[in-house]
Amino acid sequence: MEKQVMTPTIKPEVVGKKKPFVPKKRREFLSRKASDKLWFWLFLMPVLIPFLLMVITPFITGIYYSFTNWTGGLAPTEWVGLDNYRGLTSDHRFIYSFYRTVIYAILNVLAINLVAFALALLVTRKLKLTNFYRAGFFLPNLIGGLVIGYLWSFIYRIVLGASGLGLFSSSPLVSRYAMFALVAVVTWQYAGYIMMIYIAALQNIPEDLIEASQIDGANALQRLRNITLPLVAQAFTVALFLTLVTAFKQFDTVFSLTRGGPDIDIPVWLQNALGMEFPRAVGSTRLVAFQIYNWGISRGNFAVAQAQAVVFFVLLSVISLGQVYFNKKREVEL
Amino acid sequence: MKKFLLLSVAVLFTFVLFACTTSDDNGDDTPGTTPLVIYQNKVEIDDVLSAYAEAWGLANDVEVQVRTCGGDACGYADQIIAEFNAANQPDIFVFEGLGQFLQYQNKIMPLDGEEWIDYTDVAFVYDGTVYGFPVNFEGWGMAYNADMLAAAGVDPASLVNRAAYATAFQAIADHFADDENFNAPVSMAAGPGLTWVTGLHNFNGYLSSGLDYDDRTVIDNLLNGVADNARLEALADWVELLFDYAALPYLTEGSYDDMINNFKLQRTAFVHQGNWIDPNLLQDGGIDFEVGYAPHASGLGDVDSIFVGAPSYYAVNPDGNNPELAKQFLNDMAMTEAGHQYMVVDAGYVPAFTNVELIPTGPLSAAVYEWSSEGNIYAWWQNDMPPGFGMDDLGPVYFQFAQGQIDKEQFIQRIRSEIMDLAD
Structure with missing residues (x-):
């Protein structure tokens, strides 16, 4: 029974030429085009409906709330126009958190991609236990960011601190190097994932190109510069985009590792720009996502937090799309 | 064939939707309640x-x-x-x-x-x-280890102002100087994540120390953006004293557990915490020393009460x-x-x-009960401050002071300006 049904689908053209489809067509419930469309939407539904409900709807209502005094549904909502946005221009904490996030993103993107690419070069060589190394480098990525933060706050304070190996006299998490401590942890977590992208790209480089260059007498460095790098440019675009966006959205590890601290004086140039009499305390690792969370949840100021989130969205979109646009230009088609 | 597939997908899809909407219906609720x-x-x-x-x-x-x-x-x-x-x-x-x-x-x-x-x-x-x-x-003051205080010759009843505390802290530090287990007189925390200890609990001294239980003057002024300079200076003196004698490096980088354990393991004679740490003190074998509460010396004159609310x-x-x-x-x-x-x-x-009529059994809870049944209590106003003000605006200033980034004058100046920002 089944075989009879299956055979015509294997070679449809041959069968189609021999037997016209007249009787079947009569039985068609819908025209071919309409039925295709129906199928298309039917298969799309299971993702489209949640996407509309969980992403698009909150996104649009969120933009609406940023123009109101919304309190999370506890009090009547009133339209306040641009008030929430106007307040942001003099909010030293928000502006500073943006400045710190940009610094963090630059450090983080550099660190992760350098480490990931180096690891990828290493594990694509003909080593013993390559797969073991790959799995090992990838493993930290399977642990949640919150857990990693708590884990490393223990490592920094106890294991590497004065009472442990004594690498640090005081915890780096409350020193001026807290940002670097954060970057190190996130790199440890995320580099393995980005490494996988680079491995895939490196393995796609045709052997013959490499062999040809070797015959022409290119050394390892020349091969890397003139063959490997241009051919993995596509992977760079993807990896840079991913690392940039996740760096800007960094929340969980900050929350559990540094809680936005340590608090330091706002830089003099920003103090002057904002017209402050004397410096005020700001959190040196309080990145934008954490700042928004804090403003909404801890202070119950949901509408202002929402306005901050909208500004954040616009700036992040511009930065990340700009990055993709410029990187695309450097890619080489084989 | 196709129709069958179409039908099964549709059935499956409606089933999934249906299952989602009715999953919380256990069916065993009594009808009507x-x-x-x-x-x-x-x-x-x-x-x-x-x-x-x-x-x-x-x-x-x-x-x-x-x-x-x-x-x-x-x-x-x-x-x-x-x-x-x-x-x-x-x-x-x-x-x-x-x-x-x-x-x-x-x-x-x-x-x-x-x-x-x-x-x-x-x-x-x-x-x-x-x-x-x-x-x-709940209540907090300076929870003390009565045995250590007695050993150092400090009478807890004498702890009513900053001068008495300064003498006591020094006496304890001197007496235990050769004890390897001992760290410092006070277990205190001012790091990120523990700003509730400083920005809320410690700062409540500014709001209520030395005042009647229902006296809202200072908190109401604060909510209108008006700071009381004399009280701020008293608070700053008290904070400076606490930080000077606090266990390091825990002051700026310790966790909540560190704070309690240092007291529990007798590395410090005082802990700046409330009676909610009783369960921590009682677990794992408990403590074998007497505890009690002494008031926070953050008032203008002598103090005679702990914060209970x-x-x-x-x-x-x-x-x-x-x-x-x-x-x-x-x-x-x-x-x-x-x-x-x-x-x-x-x-x-x-x-x-x-x-x-029942009396609480936890050691610090019993101490709070004693102070409150004698009526020696100062109010809690810290929760009447706007959400986040204590922990996110004041806490960082305490941290900077604890780390030595700013001096006492700057501490006062910055706390004052945070308060002034509350004016509309």
């Missing part, structure tokens, strides 16, 4: 409150559900908003003072006329109307399914022996009601 829902924030009493609620429910023929969201894993303040927007809103929930009261105002029902109101001084009152049932009394209140939600039952539940907790048994013995609370 909805359970009384209590949504609370203390993980440590979840078991005993559930047991008490179940017994109360059996006696009154209602189902009572206790749901808990607290600790590190669940943020009560954000989850409660979601609960309010859900179909089955909690009947009883928790709020922590004026800041949250104003935020949740539309979800809090007046409780005037309830029997328990006559038996407490700390019901939450706003504009002359009672809105909150005090969960318990209701940390949180139960509120009845008018949009819940059983507001009347909820009122009865709360009333029974305060007015029946079973309720007293639950509050004092099972939950280990210091009771906020005068008709309770």
Whole structure:
């Protein structure tokens, strides 16, 4: 029974030429085009409906709330126009958190991609236990960011601190190097994932190109510069985009590792720009996502937090799309 | 074939949708009744409150559900908003003072006329109307290790001003100088994540030290952006003294556990914490030294009281399914022996009601009970500050001071400017 049904689908053209489809067509419930469309939407539904409900709807209502005094549904909502946005221009904490996030993103993107690419070069060589190394480098990525933060706050304070190996006299998490401590942890977590992208790209480089260059007498460095790098440019675009966006959205590890601290004086140039009499305390690792969370949840100021989130969205979109646009230009088609 | 596939996908899809919408229907609810829902924030009493609620429910023929969201894993303040927007809103929930009261105002029902109101001084009152049932009394001062103080020749009764504290701290530091276990006189924390210790608890000294229990002058001025310079200087002197004698490196980089353990393991003679650390002190073999409370010397003159208040209140939600039952539940907790048994013995609370005869057993809770039954208490106003002000605006200034980034003058100046920012 089944075989009879299956055979015509294997070679449809041959069968189609021999037997016209007249009787079947009569039985068609819908025209071919309409039925295709129906199928298309039917298969799309299971993702489209949640996407509309969980992403698009909150996104649009969120933009609406940023123009109101919304309190999370506890009090009547009133339209306040641009008030929430106007307040942001003099909010030293928000502006500073943006400045710190940009610094963090630059450090983080550099660190992760350098480490990931180096690891990828290493594990694509003909080593013993390559797969073991790959799995090992990838493993930290399977642990949640919150857990990693708590884990490393223990490592920094106890294991590497004065009472442990004594690498640090005081915890780096409350020193001026807290940002670097954060970057190190996130790199440890995320580099393995980005490494996988680079491995895939490196393995796609045709052997013959490499062999040809070797015959022409290119050394390892020349091969890397003139063959490997241009051919993995596509992977760079993807990896840079991913690392940039996740760096800007960094929340969980900050929350559990540094809680936005340590608090330091706002830089003099920003103090002057904002017209402050004397410096005020700001959190040196309080990145934008954490700042928004804090403003909404801890202070119950949901509408202002929402306005901050909208500004954040616009700036992040511009930065990340700009990055993709410029990187695309450097890619080489084989 | 195709039609069959189409049909099965459609059936599967509707089934999934259907399953999602009906998954919370257990089918074993008694028809016509909805359970009384209590949504609370203390993980440590979840078991005993559930047991008490179940017994109360059996006696009154209602189902009572206790749901808990607290600790590190669940943020009560954000989850409660979601609960309010859900179909089955909690009947009883928790709020922590004026800041949250104003935020949740539309979800809090007046409780005037309830029997328990006559038996407490700390019901939450706003504009002359009672809105909150005090969960318990909590208190903090300088919790001390009586044995260490005695060894160093310090009389805890003498600790009534900063000069006396300075002498005592120095005496303790000198006496234990050769003891390898000893770290410093005071266990204190000012790091990120512990700003509630500084920005809320320590700063409450500025708001209430030396004042009558119902004196709102300083907090009301603060809410209008007016700072009291003399009180700020007194506070700064006190903070400087505490930081000078605090255990390092825990002051800026320690955790909550470090703070308690240093006291528990007798590395410090004082801890800047409240009676809620009793469970920590009692676990793992407990402590074999006497403890007590001495007042915070953050007032202008001598101080004679510790900070005692209701940390949180139960509120009845008018949009819940059983507001009347909820009122009865709360009333029974305060007015029946079973309720007293639950509050004092099972939950280990210091009771906020005068008709309770039982005495709490936790060492620091007993000390708080002693101070409060003698009436030597200063108020808690820290929760009347706007949400986040203490922990996110004041806490960082304390941290900078603790780390030596700023001096005392700058500390005063910055706290003052944070207060001035509260003016509209």
